[in-house]
Amino acid sequence: MPGNPNEIKLVNNAMSNATRRKIMNFLDEGDKTVEEIGAAAGKTMLDFHLKLLQQAGLMELKEGTASLSEYGRNFLKGKEEKDQEKSADLSQAKPIEITEVRQLLPCIADSSKFRTIANMAPPPGGVLKVIEPIFPRGRYSDRIGALIIQQNEVITTIYGTGKVTMTMIKNEEEAKNRLENLKVTINEAIAKGVAPAPREKVRVEAMEIYKYLPQTNCGKCGDQSCYTFAIKLMGGETSLDKCTPIKEPEYATNLEHLQVLSAYI
Structure with a gap:
């Protein structure tokens, strides 16, 4: 079971992505084949997502069939209990x-x-x-x-x-x-008086990320094009701060949009 800082970081990274969270919730229903997972969660970068979940110790993959590890099951159970606790009472809040x-x-x-x-x-x-x-x-x-x-x-x-x-x-x-x-x-x-139930965030596609990037293909982020950067950002392989041009004043509104969209990756 992950316990040291590096292992916890792997888990946090694995669960920071909407597709990987969807895969975990799908596996909570029982063992699934890779084909079934692809049909439910999408085939884009599926091997990458499964690899990250395995590295984090959240799932196991044997002969094309995936299943939650013991830690993965406990993780989802703990998250569910935490989400229930977050259903806070709003009865003391005042209208604005x-x-x-x-x-x-x-x-x-x-x-x-x-x-x-x-x-x-x-x-x-x-x-x-x-x-x-x-x-x-x-x-x-x-x-x-x-x-x-x-x-x-x-x-x-x-x-x-x-x-x-x-x-x-x-x-x-x-x-x-x-x-x-x-x-x-x-x-x-x-x-x-009661908070709404937590919901799965809207999935963001790479093209939507690309729309707000500078689209100059300057290479300052280390990638050949802005679209490649968008795909890597979607996969958790890079971070928005690697795009230095987006911090320039002319892209101020674009940056605000990208910061919002990043929450759904």
């Missing part, structure tokens, strides 16, 4: 209001669109982490204490302090409508 839209500034990447900064009160704090499952493309970041939501090209970031930012907004009217819808969605969850 949008108190002001403070700024409407041109987006760096597209001067025809705007970046909005607003406030909500009272500050939602830890409620954001609990209600994350409400939003199909939402993820809570412990690092910045914020819930990040992607809706097409618009990215909304709600901070525990009550600050709200939105990118790629057409005008002030759209900003106000989106903020109002956000308020209603959050308050409906608070009114129910």
Whole structure:
């Protein structure tokens, strides 16, 4: 059973990918052939995904048939219990209001669109982490204490302090409508008093990652093309910070999108 830091790192890396999590949940139903796994989870990079799960000690593969290891079964059981504990009580949370839209500034990447900064009160704090499952493309970041939501090209970031930012907004009217819808969605969850059940995140394809990369094929990341980099990013073979051009001001909005998409890899 993994216990030392290197082994734990292998497990965390193996379970950081949506396809590998799907494979694990599929194997929880019983032993499966590689063909059955490919039909259920997709055949793209299947050998790579199975190899990582084996290296992490989560599954075993013999003569074309895969099964969960004892550690793999215990891991899923522990995760299920932890997810049940996360079904937090929201009965003490207070409804929020949008108190002001403070700024409407041109987006760096597209001067025809705007970046909005607003406030909500009272500050939602830890409620954001609990209600994350409400939003199909939402993820809570412990690092910045914020819930990040992607809706097409618009990215909304709600901070525990009550600050709200939105990118790629057409005008002030759209900003106000989106903020109002956000308020209603959050308050409906608070009114129910119980957090929604955790959900599997939307799967992201390599082409969607590629769409937001610089597409210059500069090779600074060590790969021949931006599309190759996107495929490796999907497979967990590289990291977004290896793409140095994406950190330039002209790609600021692209970077925000890629940071959101990375949560679903």
